[in-house]
Every structure is written in C-alpha cells, then in structure tokens.
Amino acid sequence: MIKNLLEKFNYLQFQQDLITWYEENKRELPWRQTNDPYLIWISEIMLQQTQVDTVIPYYNKFKEKYPTVNDMAQADEQMILKDWEGLGYYSRARNLHSAVKEVVNKYGGVVPKDLKQLGSLKGIGPYTQGAIASIAFNKPEPAVDGNVMRVLSRVLLITDNTSDAKTRKIFEEIIYKIISQDNPSSYNQGLMELGATVCSPRSPNCLHCPVRNHCRAHDKGIQTELPIKNKAKKQRVEKYDVILLRNKNGEVAIEKRPNHGLLANMWQFPMVRTDQIKNENIEEWFYAAYGMKINKQEELYKFKHIFSHIIWDLRVVEAELVKEDSNELTFVKKEGLIDYPFSVSHIKAMRYL
Ligand code: SF4
Structure with missing residues (x-):
C-alpha cells in the first residue's frame, strides 16, 4: 500500500520545497533558537494540545527558572505544578518532572540520544520522541501529530481513518521513506509549521502553499474532505x-x-x-x-x-x-x-x- 502511495511522488523535490519554505518563513519562536534537547523537550510537552501563544510565556519562565535538567530535577513537584498553573493537562508537568529526575539519576543529567532510552522516559510518546530526536539530534525520525497527518493525508491522498491508533504507524512508515536525511529537523518542523499556518483543518490556504504542486487532494479539489477521522465525542x-x-x-x-x-x-x-x-x-x-x-x-x-x-x-x-x-x-x-x-x-x- 505504501509503495503504491509513493509511486510517482517526487519526494526529493517535496523535501526541497518544504525545507526552503520553512527556513524562509518559519515563525520566530523561542524554542527555535536552541538545539538543547532539554529545552526542546519542554517546548514539545507544553505544545501538546496547547496554542503556541499560550505556551510562549510558560516556556520562557521554565527556561529562566529551570535552565538545566539538574535545576528542574531538584525542584519540588508542587513548585513545578505552581509554575505550570493555568497551562492545563497537569499530568504533563508531573511526568516531565519525574522523567527529568530519571535523566539525572540514570543518564548523568544528559538527555539520551538513544531512541529507546528517550522513548522510555515518562510522558515521551512516539511523537515527542521523534520531535526531540529530529530537532535536537538531527535524526531522520518521524514526528507524527495531528498537523502532520492532516498535511500528508492531503498531499498523498491517504484515506485511512486518522482516529485509529494503527494509522499513525502508516504515517511513520511513510515518513521514514520520504524524510530528508540531510535536514530532518527542518523537514519535520516544516510539516508541523505547514499544518499550523497554511494547511489548516477547515480552510487550507492552497494558493500560498509551497507544496501545492505535490498535493493530490488539492489537485482533485477534495482537500477539505481529508483527513478522515471520527467525530469528536460529546463531553x-x-x-x-x-x-x-x-x-x-x-x-x-x-x-x-x-x-x-x-x-x-x-x-x-x-x-x-x-x-x-x-x-x-x-x-x-x-x-x-x-x-x-x-x-x-x-x-x-x-x-x-x-x-x-x-x-x-x-x-x-x-x-x-x-x-x-x-x-x-x-x-x-x-x-x-x-x-x-x-x-x-x-x-x-x-x-x-
Ligand atoms: S495544497 Fe492545500 S491541501 Fe495541499 S498541502 Fe497545501 S494547503 Fe494543504
């Protein structure tokens, strides 16, 4: 199936178009000014289910108050929760804090480059693992979130239900085949940025899209019908x-x-x-x-x-x-x-x- 999807897909040109656009148009965000895996980790955890504008002051506060893994590991959990107050999804803060302590105790305060070790830390799921590995360590690893699934569903005309857990695996396998080996950091961030700023859920701005020429959904005029997903459950x-x-x-x-x-x-x-x-x-x-x-x-x-x-x-x-x-x-x-x-x-x- 993946072979069929990628047939006639010029992934090298796609890489170039995406990366060039990203590097020229990316938003200047505080976590984009560092390669420190610990700070990138904090930003990725904060950005889960949370708007960029909401995250910025919290990220800056954490960066200043807990500039290193050791600083956070030594802090009291109640203090971490207090500093996270208002950001929501507080299990993120508790998991981050406990994983940071593990990094100090088990890895001497150095965020592990090894994927298995990284992925075994509390609160680091496949997306966060891929994001840290690619952005901080420049490894060609997929980082599949909702934005990335939306963009690639449209570009490659993927009709699998993105609400199914197993569908994420399909996207990961695809990305392994089409990710830039030279610049996986900008590639992954480019996909995320495109999803966040251009290829929006309801009204994608196809006119100004850097990968429009590659996009099969746009070609067929069905971009707003993708991705396929279940309706959100009523609260x-x-x-x-x-x-x-x-x-x-x-x-x-x-x-x-x-x-x-x-x-x-x-x-x-x-x-x-x-x-x-x-x-x-x-x-x-x-x-x-x-x-x-x-x-x-x-x-x-x-x-x-x-x-x-x-x-x-x-x-x-x-x-x-x-x-x-x-x-x-x-x-x-x-x-x-x-x-x-x-x-x-x-x-x-x-x-x-
Ligand atoms: S052309 Fe439109 S639908 Fe396709 S990736 Fe670009 S913004 Fe999204």
Whole structure:
C-alpha cells in the first residue's frame, strides 16, 4: 500500500520545497533558537494540545527558572505544578518532572540520544520522541501529530481513518521513506509549521502553499474532505458545588486532590458532585465528608469549565465554619493561596473570595 502511495511522488523535490519554505518563513519562536534537547523537550510537552501563544510565556519562565535538567530535577513537584498553573493537562508537568529526575539519576543529567532510552522516559510518546530526536539530534525520525497527518493525508491522498491508533504507524512508515536525511529537523518542523499556518483543518490556504504542486487532494479539489477521522465525542457534564469555606479567623479551606486522575496533586476548594448531596443539604454532606460543621450562606455564582472530555458545571457557594472535629482541610489566609497550585477552574472561584 505504501509503495503504491509513493509511486510517482517526487519526494526529493517535496523535501526541497518544504525545507526552503520553512527556513524562509518559519515563525520566530523561542524554542527555535536552541538545539538543547532539554529545552526542546519542554517546548514539545507544553505544545501538546496547547496554542503556541499560550505556551510562549510558560516556556520562557521554565527556561529562566529551570535552565538545566539538574535545576528542574531538584525542584519540588508542587513548585513545578505552581509554575505550570493555568497551562492545563497537569499530568504533563508531573511526568516531565519525574522523567527529568530519571535523566539525572540514570543518564548523568544528559538527555539520551538513544531512541529507546528517550522513548522510555515518562510522558515521551512516539511523537515527542521523534520531535526531540529530529530537532535536537538531527535524526531522520518521524514526528507524527495531528498537523502532520492532516498535511500528508492531503498531499498523498491517504484515506485511512486518522482516529485509529494503527494509522499513525502508516504515517511513520511513510515518513521514514520520504524524510530528508540531510535536514530532518527542518523537514519535520516544516510539516508541523505547514499544518499550523497554511494547511489548516477547515480552510487550507492552497494558493500560498509551497507544496501545492505535490498535493493530490488539492489537485482533485477534495482537500477539505481529508483527513478522515471520527467525530469528536460529546463531553459529559458533571455538576459540582464548590464551597468557599471560611473559619472564624477569615482563613479559607483548601485541600490537595488525590495523587492520581484528573488534576492530580493540584489544590482546590472543597467540592462535591451535586447529585451526591441528599436533599441539597450541603451541611450534612460536608460533615460526613470532612467532620466539620458548616453554615451554608450565599450562592455566589455559576460557571462552566471545559476539559477535553468533561464539562464541569460549577456552582460556587459561600460557607462559614461552625465546628471543626477533624483536620481534613488546610486553612490558609487569602494572600497565602498564591503559594499553592490551583487549576484554572478554582482560580476562577477564587475571584469571589
Ligand atoms: S495544497 Fe492545500 S491541501 Fe495541499 S498541502 Fe497545501 S494547503 Fe494543504
């Protein structure tokens, strides 16, 4: 199948057109000014599911605060999460931190060039492995993400369903055959850049595309029908009450989330699934959950927070501590909240304190 796809495909000319365009037109991004595999690694992790403009300040902060593998390895995980606060998908930060520690302990602080070793680090999947190997070590390795699959689906008229995990393997095999051996870094980055800036999902700018002459989908006028993929699943909605609880000293109750699952190890105000509260009696539920008597006061406001697979429908309520029979919660002054990593949803709730 791959042989058929690549028949009559002038991949050498494609390489040249793509690389020339990339080198003349690439956006000046901070991680493009370095070959340091550690910094490229940070940027690639941050860029997963996240817009370039959002990543830039975080990348700059990490580069300045943790300039080397050793600096990050020595940092406390809570500090890393605090610095990642607002960027979302916090498991990326936890995995990065634990992999960086592994690099120090196992590889003497040097990011391994060996593909197997690189790919065995926590949080480094096939895409990130290929991106670091090609960009930092100039190895002709594929780095297949959604942008790359979109571009190549169109150029080569590939109709396999890109939502199937096995389809990525097909793209990897193709790229092994057509990647530039001399400049795999610019080749891979060129594919990514083309997908991000020209060959967009809904309205590809074919008129200004450097590889238009190679593009079979454009030739047939079906570029917007590719790539083939499943429709995104509808997110499920979960309703919660978030409780802004103050004690008599005016301190606010917070708690650390469990060390696994969504937003692991991040901090939050106590919250409960609304459908778990019998007769809407928050006080009763709160006593059962935390051993603390509270007085619910005002309902302050409602908002939604959207994750990739869930929507949190949040109702923020204010409450006062009456009696504390446990120390399940941590009470801190409002000014002290800044020391704890919170997810964006709870930062929004914080505004109403
Ligand atoms: S010609 Fe159009 S569809 Fe083909 S790669 Fe370029 S932008 Fe994408």
